[in-house]
Amino acid sequence: MFRPAAPFQYQGEVPPGASAAAAGRDARARKVLWASQFIAGKGWLGMAIRVTVWNEFRHEKKNERVRAVYPDGMHVPIAGALREAGYEVRTATLDEPDHGLSEEVLEQTDVLTWWGHMAHGEVRDDIVARVQRRVVEGGMGLIVLHSGHMSKIFRALMGTTCMLKWREAAERERLWLVEPSHPIARGLPESFELEHVEMYGERFDIPAPDELVFVSWFQGGEVFRSGCCFHRGRGRIFYFRPGHETFPIYHHPMVQKVLANGVAWAAPTGGPANNFGNKKPLEALPGRS
Numbered sequence: 001m002f003r004p005a006a007p008f009q010y011q012g013e014v015p016p017g018a019s020a021a022a023a024g025r026d027a028r029a030r031k032v033l034w035a036s037q038f039i040a041g042k043g044w045l046g047m048a049i050r051v052t053v054w055n056e057f058r059h060e061k062k063n064e065r066v067r068a069v070y071p072d073g074m075h076v077p078i079a080g081a082l083r084e085a086g087y088e089v090r091t092a093t094l095d096e097p098d099h100g101l102s103e104e105v106l107e108q109t110d111v112l113t114w115w116g117h118m119a120h121g122e123v124r125d126d127i128v129a130r131v132q133r134r135v136v137e138g139g140m141g142l143i144v145l146h147s148g149h150m151s152k153i154f155r156a157l158m159g160t161t162c163m164l165k166w167r168e169a170a171e172r173e174r175l176w177l178v179e180p181s182h183p184i185a186r187g188l189p190e191s192f193e194l195e196h197v198e199m200y201g202e203r204f205d206i207p208a209p210d211e212l213v214f215v216s217w218f219q220g221g222e223v224f225r226s227g228c229c230f231h232r233g234r235g236r237i238f239y240f241r242p243g244h245e246t247f248p249i250y251h252h253p254m255v256q257k258v259l260a261n262g263v264a265w266a267a268p269t270g271g272p273a274n275n276f277g278n279k280k281p282l283e284a285l286p287g288r289s
């Protein structure tokens with residue numbers, strides 16, 4: 001397997017020779033980030049939140065450019081960041097039996113993160129149904145990343161095409177936090193920039209989000225609803241846009257912070273289980289025996 005000469009290390013979004021303004025923006029973002037404390041990684045009743053980081057893990061095996069950025073797969077830096085934030089983390093990938101998502105694994109998962117792109121069609125329909133059930137009935141949180149917008153599971157939960165505009169031109173993205181009181185906003189600045197990204201543009205064909213947390217602006221002129229929260233049954237879903245496979249987005253500390261906050265928000269709340277069906281009255285109904 002191809003390995004770069006040295007292990008990949010995050011060097012900032014600013015490439016050598018970039019403008020002083022770009023370097024300043026990156027430095028300011030880091031200062032704000034490290035001034036805030038990581039959340040404790042605990043859910044209701046003080047139990048550790050259990051996260052499964054799912055990755056299609058195909059681009060990394062097929063493309064040297066992607067391997068240079070994510071030599072062990074992009075699930076590795078995502079899982080590492082979430083572990084550092086205090087969560088109990090495991091990973092799962094498409095080519096494992098049951099895509100690594102057995103009933104048992106899902107039962108032990110509070111929040112599932114999902115990255116896929118080139119092999120959405122290879123995800124088995126019965127596994128998609130299993131994940132959907134676990135979200136809607138079991139209350140598992142789901143964080144859908146970047147090109148996961150076209151995954152079977154996201155489209156099933158949204159009920160729309162989930163299509164959008166895109167362009168791969170390594171342009172700048174500025175993410176604006178438009179809901180500062182939202183739990184996902186904890187410790188984050190009003191806006192932050194990613195220097196080189198793939199553009200996603202509106203219209204993004206999703207139902208209106210229950211809560212919109214981030215809106216992105218792109219250098220080329222488009223805008224995008226890049227942080228969207230949904231409630232489906234007992235479960236919570238957070239779609240977060242950044243994360244193209246050829247850019248080191250998941251090594252970026254601000255992105256990692258959003259993911260850590262997203263897990264805390266999406267984790268099950270410990271609310272009551274579903275209780276449906278025909279019921280006897282709780283109080284006596286006058287005139288009825």
Ligand code: ZN
Pocket residue numbers: 146147198243244245
């Ligand atoms: Zn992409």
